[in-house]
Amino acid sequence: MTSILTNTSAMGALSTLRSISASMEDTQSRISSGLKVGSASDNAAYWSIATTMKSDNAALGAVSDALGLGAAKVDTAYSGMESAIDVVQQIKTKLVAATEDGVDKDKIQEEITQLQDQLTSIAEAASFSGENWLQANLTAGTDLAKSVVASFVRDDSGNVSVKKVDYTLSTSNVLFDTGGNTGILDGTTSIDGNGISVDVNVNGTVSAYDVVRYTTAEVVADGATFDTDGIAASGGTVSDGYVKVDDDTWVAAIDQTTDTTVEIFTEDSGGALWAIDTTNTSTATLSTSVSAFTITNTTTSAQLDDLIQMVDDALTSMTSAASSLGSISSRIETQESFVSDLSDSIEAGVGRLVDADMNEESTRLKALQTQQQLAIQALSIANSDSQNVLSLFR
Incomplete structure (x- = not known):
């Protein structure tokens, strides 16, 4: 029709x-x-997923930036630790050289002093963005927990969290304690002193005294004359003479032939009575650190051995600390690569939904x-x- x-x-x-x-x-x-899904009206489910994942991807971008900042902090600390290890190795070499007979230890100490000053400079300069992991106030015990942002995570329930790599400053990885003396390099260690502890009976009371000890070579150099038994030496510039208390170990002594207040330490072959001079004092042990010790031409072989051991122990601790920093640096590098790949994967996944x-x-x-x-x-x-x-x- x-x-x-x-x-x-x-x-x-x-x-x-x-x-x-x-x-x-x-x-x-x-x-x-x-976009094939440009708004919720195009496909509500895909649009919701894409919007959430885009937000997470933006958070991963912030994580990537934080990883870069964290990597800079760790790399700065590692570089400082590595440089400090090199300097401490040089100090160890100088101490070994000082054990050679006839070497001028005072001259060697001048070089060691410069190296010790360099250690301080390295620790102070190893700072990035106000963070210094080589020196801290360990005594106060505050702000010692350090961390580096590692990742942004959304679990199966939709809960989000930021994961971090933790690093705690302690006496085992900090070179200098700005609030005390507990760092690797400024921590005090007991070493052999110039003295020896001896027991002396005075009027029936036995007391321990720390007195200067001398080697046989030092007694000879002082011009003292040994008795036929080799247990005493008269003359010299210290007290009245010397008495032997151990192998190659002598102490200053006073001729007590007419004095009965002090128990006689020994009677020499000539009939002289000797007692230890308790006024010629010196400590049996010394407290010092890698960054503060000094040596002189009077420094003994035993003291040098102790100093070398102290420096070697510090090297062991520093090497361990550098290993920890290296491990964190490697982890951050791996995490940076993962975050970059994850971000690309999320972007590609979102593209498949909405592009x-x-x-x-x-x-x-x-x-x-x-x-x-x-x-x-x-x-x-x-x-x-x-x-x-x-x-x-x-």
């Missing part, structure tokens, strides 16, 4: 044209934005353009039907 009031053909063609135009708008929007396939969209647009032209032509034909009715009345 042909009607001039209701043109169903035109209505159908117009509806088709509207549908095609709407599809073209969607396709053009995808082409211009590059438009431009090949597909361009093909669809071409088809819709053709359909649109056909729909316009069909609408034109449908509208011409009412004009054909006029020919019936001619």
Whole structure:
């Protein structure tokens, strides 16, 4: 039936044209934005996932920046520790050289002093962004827990957290304690002193006295004359002479032939009575540190051995601390690579959900353009039907 009031053909063609135009708008929007899911109305589930993951990816970007900052702190501390190890090794070498007979220990100490000053400079300079991991106030015990941001994590329940790599400053990895003397280099160690502890009976009371000890060579050099038994030596510049208390160990003594208040230590082959001179004092042990010890031409072989051991122990601790810093640096480097790969994977995953396939969209647009032209032509034909009715009345 042909009607001039209701043109169903035109209505159908117009509806088709509207549908095609709407599809073209969607396709053009995808082409211009590059997204097939640009809003929640396009696909609520995919849009929600993509929005959350994009937010997490942005957080990973912040983690990557934090890792770079943390790596700089660790690398600075490691470089300082490595330089300090080199200097301490030189100090150890100087001490070994000082054990050679006839060497001028005072000259060697001048070099050691410069190296000790260098250690202080290294520790003070090993700071990045206000963080110094080579010196700290260990005595106060505050701000010793250090950390480096490692990752941003979302668990199965949707809970988020920031993971960190922890590093605690302690006496085993800090070179200098700014609040005391407990660091690796300023921590005090007991070494052999110039004295020896001897027991002396004075008026029936036995007391321990720390007095200067001398080697046989030093007694000879002082010009003392040994008795035939080799247990006493008279003369010299210290007290009245010397008495032997151990192998190659002598102490200053006083001729007590006419004095009975002090128990006689020994009687020499000439009948002289000798007692230890308790006023010629010197400590049996000394407290010193790698950064503060000194040697002189009177420093004994035993003291040098103790100093070498002290420096070697410090090297062991420093090597261990450097290993820990190296491990953290390696972990940070691995984490940086992982975060970068993870960020790329998340970005690619989000792209699969919301990115438009431009090949597909361009093909669809071409088809819709053709359909649109056909729909316009069909609408034109449908509208011409009412004009054909006029020919019936001619």
